[in-house]
Amino acid sequence: xxxxxxxxxxxxxxxxxxxxxxxxxxxxxxxxxxxxxxxxxxxxxxxxxxxxxxxxxxxxxxxxxxxxxxxxxxxxxxxxxxxxxxxxxxxxxxxxxxxxxxxxxxxxxxxxxxxxxxxxxxxxxxxxxxxxxxxxxxxxxx
Numbered sequence: 001x002x003x004x005x006x007x008x009x010x011x012x013x014x015x016x017x018x019x020x021x022x023x024x025x026x027x028x029x030x031x032x033x034x035x036x037x038x039x040x041x042x043x044x045x046x047x048x049x050x051x052x053x054x055x056x057x058x059x060x061x062x063x064x065x066x067x068x069x070x071x072x073x074x075x076x077x078x079x080x081x082x083x084x085x086x087x088x089x090x091x092x093x094x095x096x097x098x099x100x101x102x103x104x105x106x107x108x109x110x111x112x113x114x115x116x117x118x119x120x121x122x123x124x125x126x127x128x129x130x131x132x133x134x135x136x137x138x139x140x141x142x
Contacts, residue, residue, distance in 0.1 A: 030138050
């Protein structure tokens with residue numbers, strides 16, 4: 001479970017995961033499809049969990065509406081994005097919890113990858129963060 005990504009007295013905490021092609025592969029391959037599962041839970045109205053996907057250093061896609069609870073988000077990089085190099089993808093999660101009520105437990109109110117205490121089996125992986133990225137060969141019509 002993750003909820004300790006904020007600095008003391010700050011309202012935001014940021015976690016990010018980056019997947020990047022090796023320099024020798026960049027010319028021949030690019031990312032094509034990504035699937036993300038990021039279980040999350042907000043415990044009050046002051047807490048926000050914001051998820052974003054960034055392609056290279058350019059396009060930021062807000063996933064917040066799509067990634068609630070254990071839902072999956074899928075994204076295909078279509079032909080419109082061929083102008084991008086598509087060599088790096090970053091999945092970023094921003095935990096935001098304003099402590100307007102001086103709640104000593106505010107830092108716990110937004111959680112990622114939370115495993116329930118009512119675990120169904122030892123093989124239960126519903127609380128796992130999953131990032132699946134598919135690459136494809138570039139169209140090298142030069």
